[in-house]
Amino acid sequence: MSANPQKPGTDPKATEEPGSVPKGWSPELEELARRRAQSQALGGAEAVERHHSQGRLTIRERIAGLVDAGSFQEVGRLTGQGRYENGKLAGFTPAPYVMGLANIDGRPVAVGGEDFTIRGGTSWSGDRKKGGQGGFVEDLAHEYRIPLVNLIDGSGGSVTSITRRGHSVFPGVHGFEQSVRLMGEVPVVCAVLGTAAGGPAGRAILSHWSVMVQGTSQVFAAGPPVVERSLGQKVTKEELGGPAIAVDVAGTIDQVAKDERECFALIRRYLSFMPRNVWELPPRATTGDRVDRCEDKLKDIVPRNRRKPYDMRRIIESIADQDSVFELQPSYGKALITCLARMNGHVVGFVANNPMVYGGAMDVRAARKQTHFVELCDCFHIPLVFLVDVPGFMVGKDAEAAATLREGMRSVYVALQATVPMYTVVIRKCYGMAGMGTTDKNGLDFKIAWPSAEWGSLPIEGGVAAAFRREIAAAPDPKAKEAEIEAQLRAHASPFRTAEAFGVEEIIDPRETRPYLCRFIDAAAGRLATTVGPKPKYGVRP
Amino acid sequence: MAAIEVKSVVTGSVWKIVASVGQNLAPGDEIMILESMKMEIPVIVDDGGVLKEIKVAEGVAVSEGQVLAVIEE
Numbered sequence: 001m002s003a004n005p006q007k008p009g010t011d012p013k014a015t016e017e018p019g020s021v022p023k024g025w026s027p028e029l030e031e032l033a034r035r036r037a038q039s040q041a042l043g044g045a046e047a048v049e050r051h052h053s054q055g056r057l058t059i060r061e062r063i064a065g066l067v068d069a070g071s072f073q074e075v076g077r078l079t080g081q082g083r084y085e086n087g088k089l090a091g092f093t094p095a096p097y098v099m100g101l102a103n104i105d106g107r108p109v110a111v112g113g114e115d116f117t118i119r120g121g122t123s124w125s126g127d128r129k130k131g132g133q134g135g136f137v138e139d140l141a142h143e144y145r146i147p148l149v150n151l152i153d154g155s156g157g158s159v160t161s162i163t164r165r166g167h168s169v170f171p172g173v174h175g176f177e178q179s180v181r182l183m184g185e186v187p188v189v190c191a192v193l194g195t196a197a198g199g200p201a202g203r204a205i206l207s208h209w210s211v212m213v214q215g216t217s218q219v220f221a222a223g224p225p226v227v228e229r230s231l232g233q234k235v236t237k238e239e240l241g242g243p244a245i246a247v248d249v250a251g252t253i254d255q256v257a258k259d260e261r262e263c264f265a266l267i268r269r270y271l272s273f274m275p276r277n278v279w280e281l282p283p284r285a286t287t288g289d290r291v292d293r294c295e296d297k298l299k300d301i302v303p304r305n306r307r308k309p310y311d312m313r314r315i316i317e318s319i320a321d322q323d324s325v326f327e328l329q330p331s332y333g334k335a336l337i338t339c340l341a342r343m344n345g346h347v348v349g350f351v352a353n354n355p356m357v358y359g360g361a362m363d364v365r366a367a368r369k370q371t372h373f374v375e376l377c378d379c380f381h382i383p384l385v386f387l388v389d390v391p392g393f394m395v396g397k398d399a400e401a402a403a404t405l406r407e408g409m410r411s412v413y414v415a416l417q418a419t420v421p422m423y424t425v426v427i428r429k430c431y432g433m434a435g436m437g438t439t440d441k442n443g444l445d446f447k448i449a450w451p452s453a454e455w456g457s458l459p460i461e462g463g464v465a466a467a468f469r470r471e472i473a474a475a476p477d478p479k480a481k482e483a484e485i486e487a488q489l490r491a492h493a494s495p496f497r498t499a500e501a502f503g504v505e506e507i508i509d510p511r512e513t514r515p516y517l518c519r520f521i522d523a524a525a526g527r528l529a530t531t532v533g534p535k536p537k538y539g540v541r542p
Numbered sequence: 543m544a545a546i547e548v549k550s551v552v553t554g555s556v557w558k559i560v561a562s563v564g565q566n567l568a569p570g571d572e573i574m575i576l577e578s579m580k581m582e583i584p585v586i587v588d589d590g591g592v593l594k595e596i597k598v599a600e601g602v603a604v605s606e607g608q609v610l611a612v613i614e615e
Contacts, residue, residue, distance in 0.1 A: 307582045334551060357551050359579035391579060398553065461580065 031089070032078075039077045039094040043117030051117050056194065056216050057260050059098045059115045062151050066264040067102035067111060074100040075140075076130050096121045096154070097130040099137040104271055108144070112137035113151025116194055121154030123161075123199070129174055132156075133199050138178040145277035147187040149267060152204055153194035179206040184379065184534050187274040189267050192217045192253060193260065195237055197226075204253065208376055209270050209328065211255045211263050212243055219246050219253055251332040251365060269326055273340040273347045274380055278534050281381055281525075282347035287321035291344050291518045295319075298510035302428055302452040309355035312337055315387060315427065316350050319343075319514045325350075328373065333365030335394070338373040340382070344518040346525060349377035351438070352387035355428070362434040363394035367407035370437070371414045378418035379535055381528050383521055385423045386439075391459055392432035409542050412437035417537065419443070421524045423517055426453040426495075426504070448506040448516065453495040455504075460489050545594065548585060548611040550604045554578025559600055565593045573611050576604065591615040 042048055042058055051058060057065065063072050080094040096119055099112025112131040114121030129135030132154060141148035162168050182188050183206065190207035192200075196219045204210050204219055212219060220241035227233050227240065239245070243256035257263035275282045295318040301310050317325055320341035327339045335357040339350040351370060353360030362370070377384050393399070393408045415422075415437040422440035424430075426449040430438065435455060439445055456463075464486050465472065475481035498504045508516055557577040561567060568590045576583045591613040598610050 307580060309581055309583060355581060356583060359581035359583075361579050394579075396553070459580075 035078050035089075035092060038092045039080065042094065042115055043096075043119075047117035054216065055259075056116070056153070058117060059113045059151065059153070062113060062193065062260065062264070063098065063102065063111055065261060066149065066151070066267060067104055067109070068106065071103035072100055072111070073102070074098065075136060076100075079126060079130060094118060095124045095126070095130055097124060097132055097135075099131045099135075101140065104147075104149075104268055107146075107271075107276060109147045109149055109271070110137050110141040110144070111149045111151070113193070114154030114200070116153045121194070122158045123154070123156055123174070125174065133176065133203055134174045134178050138182060141182055141186050141188075142178060145186055145279065147189065147271055147274065147276060148182060149271075150188070150190040150203060150207070152190055152192050152196050152200050154200050155195070155197065156199035156201075176202070176206060179203060182206075183208070184278065186277045187271060187380070189270060191263055191267060192219050193263070195219075195223065195241075197221065197223045208274075208379075209255075210253045211257055211266055212246065212253045213257050213260055213263050214243055216260075218242050248331045251329060251368060254329050254332075256331070270340070273326065273382070278379060278381070279532055281529060281532060284345045284347070285342060287324055287342055287345050289321040289324075289344075292515045294511040294514065296511060298513065301510065302450065304452075306428075309359065311356070312352045312354050312360075312387065312389070312427075316341070316352055319385075319387075319517065320348075320350065321345065329369055333363070333367075333369035335360055335363055336366035336369050338369055343385070343514075343521050346521050347382050348521060349373060349382045349384045350387060351384060353389040355389050358394055359391050360389045360429070361391050361394040362404070362408050362411070363399060364402040364404045364407045366394075367404065367411040371407070371411040374411070374415050374418055378414075378420045381420060381532055383421045383423070383524060383528070384418075385517060386425065388424060388426045388430045388435065388438045389428040390431060390434045390438070391429045392434050406542060408434060408437075413542055415439075416441050417539075419531065419535065421521075421528065422446075423520065424448070425513060425517070426450065426455065428452050428454065429459065430455040431459055432457055446520070447504045448508055449495050449499075449504050450510045450513075451495065451507060452510075453504075453507070454493055455495075455498070456493065460486055460493060464489065544615045546589065546591065546613045546615060547609045548573060548587070548613060550576065550585070550606060550608045550610050552576060552578040552583055553603075553605045554583065555603050556598050556600050556610075557582060559596060559598075561593055561596075563593055563596060567591060567593055567613065574598075585610055587613060589613075589615060 048058055080092055082089050083091040096115040097112060098115055102109055102111050114132060123132055131137035188207045190204040190210040192204050192212040194217055196204055201219050201221060218237045218241035224235055224237055224240060227235055246252045247256045255266060257266055273282060298318055303310060316339055320343060324342035325339050335354055337352040337354050341348055341350055351373060394404050412433055419442050421443055424439050424447040439447060464482055468485050472478045472481050495507055499507050554576045557575045559574040561573045567587045569587055571587050572584045574585045576585060594614045595612040598604055
């Protein structure tokens with residue numbers, strides 16, 4: 001659809017005698033073209049130049065950089081503040097929000113973002129909001145059941161509105177209710193592309209996946225002036241909410257991009273794994289990778305020495321379809337790795353413990369990461385593959401103070417509520433409550449293991465000292481006694497013995513992992529199609 | 543010549559230092575091995591460079607985020 005179906009001023013019927021009443025609609029169409037041109041100019045050349053000089057793109061450049069070329073159909077181009085002289089339009093300031101319908105990889109999305117070049121992208125409301133918090137763009141995503149992409153670059157509400165309105169506005173007049181509804185219906189992606197505080201910062205969190213840009217974006221509940229006034233702390237924007245805090249330490253935002261271009265590529269990549277909505281299945285792709293590909297390097301990738309870690313990412317990459325792995329939150333909660341990927345073209349979610357960090361023990365950040373990822377995959381019907389090497393929950397004073405036990409149990413709770421098919425592959429350790437959270441208790445409860453696998457309610461070396469305390473203390477050589485008991489118990493711990501009892505359904509050669517999993521993921525695809533739709537949640541998370 | 547701080551990803555202790563100051567390190571080389579959660583966690587160089595300084599000794603406790611060594615690219 002072209003923006004100007006016919007070039008204004010070329011219609012021969014438009015020529016009218018001065019002073020006469022026009023026969024056609026040419027004057028109005030000319031005005032329409034003029035008004036559209038004014039909205040294209042955003043906050044004016046000077047404001048746009050200032051914005052560019054900070055290394056930031058305008059909202060129109062952002063949308064153009066994100067969506068399929070030429071696919072953006074804007075809605076609300078005439079919205080703004082007109083200035084009139086003698087009843088004639090003398091000037092026009094567009095509303096500081098640009099939005100509409102576009103395509104990403106040929107699929108429709110609702111996309112919108114604040115225009116920072118107009119009053120810093122502060123909120124604007126006419127008869128109906130365009131977007132930002134509620135508004136048309138969210139209604140579009142909800143009604144048409146299409147993904148929503150928020151390009152956030154606004155400072156939200158301003159105290160100055162109190163003088164304009166003559167009263168203060170109750171929190172939530174333009175609330176988050178539609179944003180919350182969308183979280184169970186369609187993929188929501190938020191990009192923080194400037195300094196986001198207050199409402200826009202909150203909106204960024206109400207998403208399935210979020211991204212910010214190195215050097216030009218920060219996110220916090222309140223910025224440095226408020227912090228100084230409230231707490232007397234002097235901090236810079238970057239120290240308070242740059243990616244080193246928001247992404248790496250807090251996990252408030254999922255990912256950081258090196259610039260805006262990379263940010264748009266990441267958004268497109270994320271959405272390529274997602275269905276349009278929860279009533280559909282994720283799109284299957286042809287990846288050209290052979291299902292029976294068996295990687296030799298998997299055979300001895302796990303060291304026999306139980307104290308030595310290995311590279312779990314190499315295992316994921318060897319199993320998944322080539323070049324299909326997209327890691328989420330790579331710099332947060334590093335004891336756990338979460339990836340969207342494909343297996344024989346089907347979208348799957350990998351949850352893998354990382355033995356390089358705390359031996360893969362689930363700390364509070366890893367638990368939060370797993371909770372979110374399992375819920376995400378369950379919501380969008382993405383089967384989960386757990387690559388398990390978890391000695392249990394993280395221990396120690398810091399871990400207890402951080403509520404690891406509660407966050408850990410929350411992740412177990414969410415996994416036990418999920419109904420999407422799950423595949424448990426025990427690579428090495430699978431212990432305790434954290435181990436329990438890696439199994440498909442609402443489904444087939446299908447657990448396969450590598451020969452290096454070991455499991456139990458707790459690792460033998462930790463448990464012996466506690467369970468045989470008196471015996472060990474009474475022995476002439478306590479150290480030797482402890483080692484002796486450990487050796488006795490370990491003899492029973494072979495995974496083959498559990499397989500005899502069918503306590504684990506299969507033990508496989510590590511090289512067979514890909515073909516084995518692909519076979520069952522293919523087989524479950526039909527069942528997945530019968531259980532699409534929203535996933536209502538019952539009960540209270542611990 | 544940018545100085546890069548190598549930080550600990552875990553809380554634990556320094557088990558063994560395997561590189562020495564002045565040594566040329568390639569990406570993937572180990573500087574030291576930490577012990578945490580009964581595992582030997584190698585401290586690996588992401589980008590190569592010359593090892594300028596080792597800030598910890600064997601046996602000492604380290605916390606997550608602590609600077610362990612400095613490398614000059």
